[in-house]
Amino acid sequence: MKNADILTGITTTGTPHLGNYVGAIRPAIESSKEENKTSYYFLADYHAIIKCQDPARIRQSALEVAATWIAMGLDTEKSIFYRQTDIPEIPELTWILTCMTSKGLMNRAHAYKAAVDYNETEQNDPDKDVTMGLFCYPVLMAADILMFNARKVPVGKDQIQHIEMTRDIAGRFNNQYGEHFILPEAVVDEKSAVLAGLDGRKMSKSYNNTIPLFESEKKLRKLIMKITTNSLAPEEPKDPQTCTLFAIYKAFAKADEVKAMEKRYRNGIAWGVMKQELFEYLNEILKEPRDIYSRLIEAPGDLDAILKQGAMRAREYSVPFLEKIRKAVGIDSLF
Numbered sequence: 016m017k018n019a020d021i022l023t024g025i026t027t028t029g030t031p032h033l034g035n036y037v038g039a040i041r042p043a044i045e046s047s048k049e050e051n052k053t054s055y056y057f058l059a060d061y062h063a064i065i066k067c068q069d070p071a072r073i074r075q076s077a078l079e080v081a082a083t084w085i086a087m088g089l090d091t092e093k094s095i096f097y098r099q100t101d102i103p104e105i106p107e108l109t110w111i112l113t114c115m116t117s118k119g120l121m122n123r124a125h126a127y128k129a130a131v132d133y134n135e136t137e138q139n140d141p142d143k144d145v146t147m148g149l150f151c152y153p154v155l156m157a158a159d160i161l162m163f164n165a166r167k168v169p170v171g172k173d174q175i176q177h178i179e180m181t182r183d184i185a186g187r188f189n190n191q192y193g194e195h196f197i198l199p200e201a202v203v204d205e206k207s208a209v210l211a212g213l214d215g216r217k218m219s220k221s222y223n224n225t226i227p228l229f230e231s232e233k234k235l236r237k238l239i240m241k242i243t244t245n246s247l248a249p250e251e252p253k254d255p256q257t258c259t260l261f262a263i264y265k266a267f268a269k270a271d272e273v274k275a276m277e278k279r280y281r282n283g284i285a286w287g288v289m290k291q292e293l294f295e296y297l298n299e300i301l302k303e304p305r306d307i308y309s310r311l312i313e314a315p316g317d318l319d320a321i322l323k324q325g326a327m328r329a330r331e332y333s334v335p336f337l338e339k340i341r342k343a344v345g346i347d348s349l350f
């Protein structure tokens with residue numbers, strides 16, 4: 016198996032929504048189709064237990080995330096799709112890298128710093144609710160990436176720091192033990208849309224304003240009807256650029272359809288009409304994947320088999336590579 020040209024992980028704590036799809040899943044599926052590129056995509060379930068200690072939620076989310084990627088068209092023959100927890104070499108590499116990571120570097124990690132800042136404003140002990148999992152989270156992420164010598168790592172802006180840290184850790188390892196790791200690069204896709212949610216703010220689980228990708232048709236319609244608009248009457252010209260409905264439409268529609276819709280805004284399309292059309296448009300796109308998704312969720316055995324198959328392929332790389340890393344640090348057969 017070849018090292019990763021592209022690698023990214025999805026933390027399994029939530030239910031995938033339209034914003035996840037447009038911002039991360041869709042671009043990843045697209046780049047997995049590039050010829051002669053090896054892409055690795057994985058469910059970051061070791062990461063999930065850092066921030067979520069509800070086993071039922073963790074299990075359900077892994078199922079939903081896996082089913083979403085496949086329902087949306089990820090080719091699991093072409094790309095390598097696996098669960099982080101099916102690769103035992105990752106936690107082993109994590110420890111080796113932990114020994115190459117200065118504590119000072121981790122002190123600067125923003126997830127940890129945010130927790131400390133919060134405690135300070137609340138006048139708590141600065142370590143309150145800070146686990147070693149949270150503190151060392153960037154090392155686990157470095158292991159995810161370095162395990163497969165990934166060159167490009169598509170991430171959101173908030174993750175750039177972790178890629179910098181990965182480079183730092185890899186560089187230190189290479190200095191000490193020889194050139195074993197490729198230094199990865201973060202890829203932040205400025206084009207990929209940040210989708211607005213029900214209330215107009217960024218669609219995000221933490222704002223509770225999401226539209227899950229695979230709700231029933233009825234629920235999808237209900238959620239779209241709930242999207243906030245201004246109070247302009249039908250017939251009054253409307254500004255598409257400041258409208259959440261339009262932003263969502265634009266994230267899915269073709270260029271000429273977007274143009275035509277812009278014109279209808281200027282001509283004063285009524286909010287009720289726009290909402291109904293947006294619902295119909297999205298529903299048409301999501302109908303088929305929704306059926307695939309439901310079938311996958313009902314047959315978790317099939318999903319599990321796909322992920323196990325992915326893990327087997329990933330381990331064709333990680334097992335021999337970790338062997339090499341162990342040798343490099345002096346952990347080797349004694350005879």
Ligand code: TRP
Pocket residue numbers: 022023024025026059062155156159160168169170174
């Ligand atoms: N920490 C990333 C996030 O919260 C998810 C993730 C885990 C990841 N391991 C990774 C992303 C490795 C890219 C590469 O979004």
